[in-house]
Amino acid sequence: MAELTYGKAIGRAIAEEMRRDPDVFVMGENVGTTGNIFKVLEGLLAEFGEERVRDTPLAEEIIINAAVGSAMAGLRPVAEIMYVDFTTFGLDALLNQASKSWFNSAGRVNCPMVLRCPQGAGPGRGSHHTNSLEAWFAHVPGLKVVLPATPADAKGLMVSAIRDDNPVVFLEHKQLYFTKGEVPDGEYSIPLGKAEIKRPGKDLTIVCYSITVHTALKAAELLQKEGIEAEVLDLRCLMPLDREAVLASVAKTKRAMVLYEAPVHYGAGGEIVTLIQQELFRDLRAPVRRIGGLHTHIAYAPNLCAAAVPTAEQVVVAARDLVGYERKA
């Protein structure tokens, strides 16, 4: 095991895949000479050269289009959009072309690409560098959506994303880039669509992904002092969704909340709450909760930026409500 940052773990996964498969290459804004603005790809240009680590113009529409077209032609691009906010320029390529090529061609042309984007709230950036768009992508049939929370997961999921024969949107939380964690040595991968229990518990399940895994773990720590044992279930992918893991956990705890940073309405929460209520209604001891970001934009002022996203304290309060809920006949 080695200790790596989340960002470096992603970079290492890409480098290992590039060594293994000559069809894997990287393109995006400032990915080469800068090694990406978060230094995720540092060292790749020196090792692989300009043909395989391609700095592009600041033109997101053609970055995504060229990635999709090169994937349709058989390469495995790992393209980067500097912030997920800028994917909007190239959404046609993603949701009309990449996601539909396998369908429209009835299995003749696939699109094995990874689109990497940092997303999520962060201080000092204001609203144009802080969107959380995972529910948009997960809503498009044909796209896979990955949101790792730890360095080890980020590496193993990136390996699977690159090897996947479908378009994968890989959403990295910018606040996690410099967090550290143990990463297994050698080659390993984590299958897409497999959740993981990050902390076991018997009283309630907190379904979460990306940065909110850490919020949930912090809350679980606080709840333990009150005698409440929360299970933290990290989805790791929104699509495919590990329905079995969600249902198995909640069948055990009989109480659940879904926790995510994106604006709460029409987000992943609605989907997962529906799944739990439909499948486990008779087992539930309390209504399933969802806790998301406020339905607003991320502000520049640091206090407002922090106030827009869920906190461990909010999770603790909601958990107490769930556990104390009295079900009347």
Next chain:
Amino acid sequence: MEDGKLLRQYEVMLRERYFVLEQCTQNSKGKIHGYLHCYTGEEAIAAGICADLNPKDSVFSTHRAEGHLVSMGARFDRMMAESFGRVDGYGKGLGGVMHMSVPEIGLVHSNGVVGGGIGLAVGAGLAHRYRKDGGVAVAFFGDGASSHGVLYEGMNLASIWKLPVIFVLENNGFAISSPATKMISIADVARRADGFSLPGIVVDGNDLVAVYEAASTAIRRARAGEGPTFLECKTYRTRGHNEGDPQWYYRTREDVKDWEQNRDPVKRCKALLISKGLLTEEKDKAMVDAIKKELAEAVAFADASPYPGEEYLEKYVWKEQ
């Protein structure tokens, strides 16, 4: 253009023309229920551009795709079945008349989104360059699509990376009803290529030989690693934007008749071949008859093919791992 190739590509034009006219017949019978955008009047472009392409190249077509498909060698029967929405079509009825992909002949993708294929072709050009396989990517698009930003981002990227891409503008004068003269700020869009440091060439899109010569140069240049070319082919579609287009509010019957009688690419090529002694009326009729026979078989094939079962709806959302 050498004689044998000229005659072969004339036959390709006939195949384009008669396939599309047969689709129109089937459309009027209600068998093609989707939007049918006819390539009629533009056949010389596909026949000229595709003459020197091969199945290892990557062609990205448009909503007006049949000419490109036929020119790359797509089968009548499977295209007709796809137009009918049947399971034996190229896309098993999932893609339909605007979305045929036949990668084994080099036609990677056709597109229902105007301008949707331009950036994809740039990406395919990148793949050819990356693999150094000598392949060329071709983006077909119309004058309407030439106003899309992706074209200009794509020309820039193809130019700075010297990608083997040929941007083929089929300027037929109208974006549905909007005339290019009103929608585009320049008479020859090809001049915009100057701003991206790639050759921008205007050709008479109804002259097979002119299109072929320009394409041949562009393809040689691309294969040699010298980068992209922009070809603007001036043409005119002699049917509506799609079948059923009430077109007479934006153009006149006289204009259409003038193009059909005096500038039709098939007629012009036929006259050229006869003047060169390469074709006779009898030989021409024999070619047309053979095509019509093949079309009758294609219609029978499509008619006999069932609609896809409902299991196909979810079968091709993801490629199984």
